[in-house]
Amino acid sequence: MLASIFNSPYFYPSIYHWLVLSSALFSIGIYGFLTRKNAVGILISLELCLNSGALNFVVFDYFRGNHIDGKIMALFIIAVAAAEVVIAMAIFVGMFKHKKTIDVTEMNQMRN
Amino acid sequence: MLPEIIVLITAFTLMFVDLFLKRETRYFLMGIPLGGLALAFISVFFLSNRKSFGGQFSLENIDLWLKVFFILCAFVIAIASFSFILGESKETCHKKQIYSFEFLTILLFNLSGMLFLVSARDLLTLYVSLELSTLPLFILTAWKRDALSSEAGLKYVVLGALASALLLLGFSIFYGLTGTMDLVLIGRSTNVSPLFWFASVLVISAIGFKLTLVPFHMWAPEVYQGAPTVVTAYLSVASKGAGLVLMFQIFFRIFGASISSFYFAIALLSALTMTLGNVVAIVQENIKRFMAFSAISQAGYLIMGFLGGFHANSQAVLQGLSRTHPLIALSMMIGLFGLAGIPPLSGFIGKFFLFSVAASSGFYWLVAVAAINSVISLYYYLRIVRQMYIEPVLETTVFPMKLSMGGLLGSLVVISVLLGLVPVFYETILWTWKN
Numbered sequence: 001m002l003a004s005i006f007n008s009p010y011f012y013p014s015i016y017h018w019l020v021l022s023s024a025l026f027s028i029g030i031y032g033f034l035t036r037k038n039a040v041g042i043l044i045s046l047e048l049c050l051n052s053g054a055l056n057f058v059v060f061d062y063f064r065g066n067h068i069d070g071k072i073m074a075l076f077i078i079a080v081a082a083a084e085v086v087i088a089m090a091i092f093v094g095m096f097k098h099k100k101t102i103d104v105t106e107m108n109q110m111r112n
Numbered sequence: 113m114l115p116e117i118i119v120l121i122t123a124f125t126l127m128f129v130d131l132f133l134k135r136e137t138r139y140f141l142m143g144i145p146l147g148g149l150a151l152a153f154i155s156v157f158f159l160s161n162r163k164s165f166g167g168q169f170s171l172e173n174i175d176l177w178l179k180v181f182f183i184l185c186a187f188v189i190a191i192a193s194f195s196f197i198l199g200e201s202k203e204t205c206h207k208k209q210i211y212s213f214e215f216l217t218i219l220l221f222n223l224s225g226m227l228f229l230v231s232a233r234d235l236l237t238l239y240v241s242l243e244l245s246t247l248p249l250f251i252l253t254a255w256k257r258d259a260l261s262s263e264a265g266l267k268y269v270v271l272g273a274l275a276s277a278l279l280l281l282g283f284s285i286f287y288g289l290t291g292t293m294d295l296v297l298i299g300r301s302t303n304v305s306p307l308f309w310f311a312s313v314l315v316i317s318a319i320g321f322k323l324t325l326v327p328f329h330m331w332a333p334e335v336y337q338g339a340p341t342v343v344t345a346y347l348s349v350a351s352k353g354a355g356l357v358l359m360f361q362i363f364f365r366i367f368g369a370s371i372s373s374f375y376f377a378i379a380l381l382s383a384l385t386m387t388l389g390n391v392v393a394i395v396q397e398n399i400k401r402f403m404a405f406s407a408i409s410q411a412g413y414l415i416m417g418f419l420g421g422f423h424a425n426s427q428a429v430l431q432g433l434s435r436t437h438p439l440i441a442l443s444m445m446i447g448l449f450g451l452a453g454i455p456p457l458s459g460f461i462g463k464f465f466l467f468s469v470a471a472s473s474g475f476y477w478l479v480a481v482a483a484i485n486s487v488i489s490l491y492y493y494l495r496i497v498r499q500m501y502i503e504p505v506l507e508t509t510v511f512p513m514k515l516s517m518g519g520l521l522g523s524l525v526v527i528s529v530l531l532g533l534v535p536v537f538y539e540t541i542l543w544t545w546k547n
Contacts, residue, residue, distance in 0.1 A: 026277075029277070033274060043270070043273070046273045046274060049274070049280075050273075050276070052281065053280035053284050056281065056284035056285070056287075057284050061287075064288070064291040067291075069292075070287060073239070073287075073293070080239075080247075080276075083243070083247055084243075084247060084273055084276070087247055087250050087269060088250070088266075088270070090251075091250065091254045091266050091269055092266065094254060094257050094265070095266050098262060102266075104270070110264075110333075110401075
């Protein structure tokens, strides 16, 4: 009984389910980017956006003939995102030393 | 890919030699980046048109010109940054930072990213090389480690990461629509569909961020103001050049067949960018912010952005410059006139070509907007000239001038005049591009 449910074609998600998942990830990321005040929170939201892009590549690769291109792209995206986080964190630490906060609403020293 | 290899080897050599030398002897390290860049510059002319890595990395005539441009930019910036690196400039605040040649290492990594960007022919190479030509700029912006510079770096890194996320989503949709990574194949096999438009909007917004087109320009004035002045010059020239290359790659390879449906969007963006950049530049007090808005409005011909290279932070600092430093004032005036497009200088020829391209595809209203904007920009460029030549001298106007900086400025002025007098140069580029 249980085995027949797992083996039925309806149990396995199609490309639409995956795309809804990745769009949801991206939207949650953008929402976090717009509402968070802490710079680290913003960075985490941006990671969600980047990962939704990576997920898109893997999904399209799987459902469009399984060439290896999209999966390799996902690996590179992960590496680039890691580099981005390292740089951003270093800058946040430098900022924290001066202002004792990384609240982005207080970043207003440059006014004309 | 000889120039790229040379640039990367130079970067690593500089990093490791810098690590093992004593402080006092590091002065001689200047030779490494300059020699490496000169070698890379020469090696570009020995390249032939060919494809490598299964067509993922390829060279055409126009690519050679772009590589020459990027290497020259990095060369000029490397010379200009020596006083900053060696701690002789007012901008160096950390004692630790003195003699840190890592600055040039990171600059060279960034340059290699731009060189790869020119030759990229598939989504993977394009994305990774674009990130390589963006990420080091975040580090360079926050280099001074004071409050302003860190804040500029923070804003830049957050918005830059957002732009790259948008670009990535757009790329993934292009990949999903066509099932291939190759830019030209994507261009051939796309049908215009709603999803294609959605992806195009995402990608264009990322390009707009890199090129500081108007709805996406908000980061530019803050970053230009907070970054060290050398980095500001590099951002306004090389980084914008990289944005232009990205736009070339996407518009001519991916959008290739359907590019005419983007004409109106491009014209609208360009009119908005010119007008807003000009109008806002008029009210700026800080000279780096002013240059930022002027650069936004000039999004095309930017080589004179090097004029931001003074250690000055207010337009009033230039008061009476013609009496304390007549030659600098003269070169600055020539540069500003060049930006405004006065005939014998390079800006005029550049504007002439751009206007004629727009007019030949029927966008007469855009040419009219551009002409009006040129007049507005002349107003605020002349205001700076007035500061230098008519206003009385201030104490802050007196500052030391290094020989290397003076020579650099002089040669840039000569180049800008020469490029205006020799339109043959542009015609050659146009010709190689058309064929």
